[in-house]
Amino acid sequence: SPSRSSVIIVGAGVSGISAAKVLAENGIEDFMILEASDRIGGRIRKESFGGVSVELGAGWIAGVGGEKSNPAWELANKSGLRTCFSDYSNARYNIYDTSGKIIPRKLANELYKKAVDSAKEKMDSEIRSLRSQESNNRGCGGGDVSRVTEPPLEDPVSTPRTPFEHALDFLLHDFEMAEVEPISTFVDFGEREFLVADERGYEHLLYKMAEEFLFTSEGKILDSRLQLNKVVRELQHSRNGVTVTTEDGCVYEANYLILSVSIGVLQSDLISFRPSLPRWKMEAIKTCEVMVYTKIFLKFPHKFWPCGPGKEFFMYAHERRGYYTFWQHMENAFPASNILVVTLTNGESKRVEAQSDEETLKEAMGVLRNMFGPNIPNATDILVPRWYYNRFQCGSYSNYPIISNNQLVHNIKAPVGRIFFTGEHTSEQFSGYVHGGYLAGIDTSKALLEEIRKERKTENQNHLLE
Numbered sequence: 001s002p003s004r005s006s007v008i009i010v011g012a013g014v015s016g017i018s019a020a021k022v023l024a025e026n027g028i029e030d031f032m033i034l035e036a037s038d039r040i041g042g043r044i045r046k047e048s049f050g051g052v053s054v055e056l057g058a059g060w061i062a063g064v065g066g067e068k069s070n071p072a073w074e075l076a077n078k079s080g081l082r083t084c085f086s087d088y089s090n091a092r093y094n095i096y097d098t099s100g101k102i103i104p105r106k107l108a109n110e111l112y113k114k115a116v117d118s119a120k121e122k123m124d125s126e127i128r129s130l131r132s133q134e135s136n137n138r139g140c141g142g143g144d145v146s147r148v149t150e151p152p153l154e155d156p157v158s159t160p161r162t163p164f165e166h167a168l169d170f171l172l173h174d175f176e177m178a179e180v181e182p183i184s185t186f187v188d189f190g191e192r193e194f195l196v197a198d199e200r201g202y203e204h205l206l207y208k209m210a211e212e213f214l215f216t217s218e219g220k221i222l223d224s225r226l227q228l229n230k231v232v233r234e235l236q237h238s239r240n241g242v243t244v245t246t247e248d249g250c251v252y253e254a255n256y257l258i259l260s261v262s263i264g265v266l267q268s269d270l271i272s273f274r275p276s277l278p279r280w281k282m283e284a285i286k287t288c289e290v291m292v293y294t295k296i297f298l299k300f301p302h303k304f305w306p307c308g309p310g311k312e313f314f315m316y317a318h319e320r321r322g323y324y325t326f327w328q329h330m331e332n333a334f335p336a337s338n339i340l341v342v343t344l345t346n347g348e349s350k351r352v353e354a355q356s357d358e359e360t361l362k363e364a365m366g367v368l369r370n371m372f373g374p375n376i377p378n379a380t381d382i383l384v385p386r387w388y389y390n391r392f393q394c395g396s397y398s399n400y401p402i403i404s405n406n407q408l409v410h411n412i413k414a415p416v417g418r419i420f421f422t423g424e425h426t427s428e429q430f431s432g433y434v435h436g437g438y439l440a441g442i443d444t445s446k447a448l449l450e451e452i453r454k455e456r457k458t459e460n461q462n463h464l465l466e
């Protein structure tokens with residue numbers, strides 16, 4: 001018969017690892033971590049490219065320098081991770097048009113201010129309409145999450161726009177949302193951001209964390225409580241426990257389960273629940289929007305883009321919103337690496353993920369030639385991560401509607417019987433970030449420990465009564 005653990009944790013990303021660590025620290029040593037892929041880290045993932053380590057997933061420690069200390073920044077410092085300061089805010093001064101001209105600074109400032117104002121105006125009107133919907137809902141049962149949290153449209157403003165306006169709109173909505181609305185990460189932890197620039201990768205933080213409670217040797221995790229290549233396909237749950245079946249036919253049993261898979265995976269049919277999840281849970285999972293964010297890396301024989309202060313980021317203004325808009329050079333992180341990164345999101349991400357890398361390379365080179373002239377060299381290598389088509393991810397991170405009601409996150413996070421939910425998408429304040437995942441794991445394990453304590457207390461009482 002299958003072995004039984006106290007707790008099974010599904011997924012070994014930052015939230016799964018931090019959840020396991022809290023259990024271990026509190027005396028629950030007989031846990032089991034089942035991870036679908038052949039490595040830990042999940043959306044924290046480095047890969048060698050063009051002679052350096054690039055981050056396919058999380059790249060920045062966002063929110064540094066404020067009153068409270070960002071736990072991801074603390075972990076980075078503790079483990080000696082190499083980082084470098086990185087500042088998007090210059091991007092608006094480096095906007096190229098399709099003929100390679102840079103928009104003058106004064107005009108850039110004016111257009112930027114206009115874009116911020118219009119984004120704020122739009123948000124105010126959304127808040128007003130949410131409030132009126134909420135007051136309409138009151139008295140008739142309320143609680144209809146799907147009505148008050150319609151996901152925003154891909155392009156939040158419907159009026160036709162110039163290429164420059166598109167570029168700034170993209171910058172504001174897909175990168176600098178903090179300019180428009182207060183985001184806890186920056187309000188609490190500070191406005192600075194640091195790019196991870198370490199050969200060991202962002203994931204080094206996770207190995208350091210794992211070392212504290214799993215058996216490791218020479219940087220490798222050799223603890224049998226971590227099982228890699230275990231794709232969970234079925235969760236059977238009852239009042240007495242949880243039974244997990246993996247794709248390779250193995251069966252595991254536990255008193256409790258912590259599920260850390262992404263919101264995209266929860267929306268997919270990778271895992272079936274028996275009995276199925278209650279309606280309120282399924283509704284909440286369905287309602288949460290999944291952001292796709294793709295960093296494409298290009299290696300060149302030499303650099304042809306400007307470097308130096310204020311030049312780390314540049315943008316391309318095109319009539320199609322989000323068409324190879326946002327660029328970054330890697331010279332600050334890895335000098336002389338001759339690598340450029342272009343970031344695509346949502347619709348453009350999905351389009352590019354579905355096509356061949358050769359096609360993507362051709363498109364990207366076309367854009368670069370428009371900006372820097374026909375004589376620039378071809379890229380010698382390209383790397384296109386596919387977060388959307390990866391069935392263990394199905395997207396990059398959760399994106400709650402700008403003005404969502406707390407009920408939505410609350411329902412996504414709430415346990416169902418013996419299944420506890422964790423992951424960045426369960427963080428009320430810091431969803432979408434590494435520190436969000438880290439804190440969510442801690443939070444979920446604490447809630448589970450509380451539940452275990454209660455259960456033990458009841459058992460003891462029943463025992464005494466007998």
Ligand code: FAD
Nearest residue numbers: 011013014015036042043058059060232423424433434437
């Ligand atoms: P995950 O890391 O996804 O962990 C879940 C684990 O579950 C995965 O390892 C997965 O393989 C596993 N799994 C899935 N299905 C199954 C199954 N059926 N059975 C077993 N295991 C399964 N955050 C920042 O703070 N700064 C950034 O700059 C930043 N940039 C980002 C850029 C990109 C492109 C992406 C994708 C993310 C970025 N993030 C960033 C977000 C950050 O990476 C995530 O919030 C965080 O890593 C999520 O951790 P998690 O533990 O919630 O989920």
